[in-house]
Amino acid sequence: MCMWVLAMDSYSHVFRTVEPKRAKLAEAQKELDGVMKMLKEKQDQLAEVEAKIAELQATYDNSVREKQKLERNIATTAARLKRAAKLTTALGDEQVRWAETVKDFNKQIGNVVGDVFVSTACVAYYGAFTSNYRHELVEQWTNRCIELEIPVTPGMTIVSVLADPFEIRQWNSDGLPKDQLSTENAILVTRGRRWPLMIDPQEQVTTRCYGIY
Known part of the structure; x- marks a missing residue:
């Protein structure tokens, strides 16, 4: 009987020491679960933001390539317009010569x-x-x-x-x-x-x- 009383007394001392720690552990675990849940939400949000950034980066790269293509087209068109202007000027002079040549040909035919x-x-x-x-x-x-x-x-x-x-x-x-x-x-x-x-x-x-x- 004495041994049982002593055992129950030891158990009560241990229980009074361990039970608060269990309660703190459960509270800490609960707090950890909340933090992990919040971390998961933040990670999901981060993934969405990174996906959006990747999409925007792809759009930006496409825009840059399109801009470069347009710049090349502008340069090519400007060069063609310059050559066309020279050709038009040359043909304008040639038109006078051709008109005179046609006039001479008509005279020769006559x-x-x-x-x-x-x-x-x-x-x-x-x-x-x-x-x-x-x-x-x-x-x-x-x-x-x-x-x-x-x-x-x-x-x-x-x-x-x-x-x-x-x-x-x-x-x-x-x-x-x-x-x-x-x-x-x-x-x-x-x-x-x-x-x-x-x-x-x-x-x-x-x-x-x-x-x-």
């Missing part, structure tokens, strides 16, 4: 009958004459066409009617002299159906022309 007539006369009769006589012949034929009211270009030459500038340059590259007489002789060789008669004491122009032919 004079094609007389020009072709004089050119055929040159092919038929030019060969035996020197440069001065050829010039006089063209003047006489042109004046006669004007008297007969045949449209003809004043000052026309066989070179301007029957020759191609590119072909003449090719002849010169092949060795044909660049003087008017040599060019006319080359035209006589290449445009006539018969072998032309040409006076060439130095034997250089005719040789070149037959080489071309």
Whole structure:
């Protein structure tokens, strides 16, 4: 009986010591649970904020890329506008030249009958004459066409009617002299159906022309 009393007394002392600590533990645990719950809420809010920041960062990056793309497009467009302005200015000058060229072409078309007539006369009769006589012949034929009211270009030459500038340059590259007489002789060789008669004491122009032919 004495041992039981002593045990109950020891238990009461221990209970009075442990029970407040249990109560404090339970209160601390409850407080900890509340804190952990609050921490979880804050962590969830932080995750939402971080997700929003990531979304905003992606939007910002896209905006920056779009801005850079627009800047490149602006630079490209500005360069194109600058080139277009230069081209427009150049074409404006060309328009005047084209208008004059069209006017000249229309005039040439109107004079094609007389020009072709004089050119055929040159092919038929030019060969035996020197440069001065050829010039006089063209003047006489042109004046006669004007008297007969045949449209003809004043000052026309066989070179301007029957020759191609590119072909003449090719002849010169092949060795044909660049003087008017040599060019006319080359035209006589290449445009006539018969072998032309040409006076060439130095034997250089005719040789070149037959080489071309």
